[in-house]
Amino acid sequence: xxxxxxxxxxxxxxxxxxxxxxxxxxxxxxxxxxxxxxxxxxxxxxxxxxxxxxxxxxxxxxxxxxxxxxxxxxxxxxxxxxxxxxxxxxxxxxxxxxxxxxxxxxxxxxxx
Amino acid sequence: xxxxxxxxxxxxxxxxxxxxxxxxxxxxxxxxxxxxxxxxxxxxxxxxxxxxxxxxxxxxxxxxxxxxxxxxxxxxxxxxxxxxxxxxxxxxxxxxxxxxxxxxxxxxxxxx
Numbered sequence: 719x720x721x722x723x724x725x726x727x728x729x730x731x732x733x734x735x736x737x738x739x740x741x742x743x744x745x746x747x748x749x750x751x752x753x754x755x756x757x758x759x760x761x762x763x764x765x766x767x768x769x770x771x772x773x774x775x776x777x778x779x780x781x782x783x784x785x786x787x788x789x790x791x792x793x794x795x796x797x798x799x800x801x802x803x804x805x806x807x808x809x810x811x812x813x814x815x816x817x818x819x820x821x822x823x824x825x826x827x828x829x830x
Numbered sequence: 831x832x833x834x835x836x837x838x839x840x841x842x843x844x845x846x847x848x849x850x851x852x853x854x855x856x857x858x859x860x861x862x863x864x865x866x867x868x869x870x871x872x873x874x875x876x877x878x879x880x881x882x883x884x885x886x887x888x889x890x891x892x893x894x895x896x897x898x899x900x901x902x903x904x905x906x907x908x909x910x911x912x913x914x915x916x917x918x919x920x921x922x923x924x925x926x927x928x929x930x931x932x933x934x935x936x937x938x939x940x941x942x
Contacts, residue, residue: 751930758839760920760934761874776929808873815924816862816881821873 720744724809724822731799731829739794739825741809749812750792751776751819752784754805761808767792799829832857832923834933842939843911851906851936853921862924863904865895866932869917877919880904891915916940 725740743750748769753761753776763776765784773784781803783795792811796803809822833856843849855861862881866874878889885897895906904921921933 753932758934760836761932763929763931766929774929777931810874810930812930815926815930816879818876818879819864819866819874819922819930823873 722809722811722820722822724807724825726825727823729825729827731796731827733800733829735799736795736797737799737827738796739807739809739827740791741793741822742791743809743811743820744790745811745813745820746789747811747813747820748789749815750786751810751812752782752792752794753808753810754778754803755808755824756805764794764807799827801829803827804829832861832925832929832931834921834923834931836919836921836933836936838936839934840937840939842941844941845913846910849906849908849911849915849938851919851921851938853904853906853933854902855904855921855923856902857923857925859926860899863895863897864922864924864930865889865893865904865906866920866922867891867917868920868935874920877906911938911940913940913942 722743751766752764767773767786770789807825810819812819835854864879865877880897924930
């Protein structure tokens with residue numbers, strides 16, 4: 719049982735480079751989320767998708783774009799990476815808002 | 831808008847002592863409330879949740895939490911802490927909009 723799979727696990731980018739973080743879930747969940755985790759800041763919501771075909775901004779969407787490709791996949795794109803985007807990124811999926819969120823193992827991104 | 835406050839950034843307790851981690855939320859309606867735990871280098875695991883009914887909820891690993899509407903609080907408790915409980919704990923609030931927001935976390939350190 720894979721659950722939520724994130725790729726890559728680690729990435730180093732130069733300022734101005736672009737990249738896409740991939741997330742896939744095999745639990746047939748409706749909602750998917752992207753968070754970033756920084757020391758002392760907790761998990762901050764970047765974007766979420768309540769259902770296939772919809773996406774909404776979270777608390778810190780600037781500098782990011784997302785695509786809900788299908789029910790399984792939700793990708794996060796950094797068009798022009800900045801050092802402030804150095805963080806650990808977590809993808810999560812949820813069946814319903816009052817049920818458990820399942821998290822991927824995270825992507826550690828460093829922008830130099 | 832929904833928000834979550836965890837006033838304690840870092841708590842240190844002795845093994846065997848009792849524990850209470852504080853969580854206050856802001857949301858216009860009855861929220862869905864969660865506590866998650868994150869061990870170092872890991873993703874998040876659900877400890878317990880509340881969305882209706884009995885205001886005292888039991889979770890895994892001997893944890894419990896009490897929902898107090900009048901105080902907008904959902905504090906996590908454990909009667910006797912074990913060294914393996916050392917981790918970071920996150921309170922989260924969900925809403926009918928399917929947005930799941932986390933607090934800044936409380937790091938628990940346990941001394942033998």
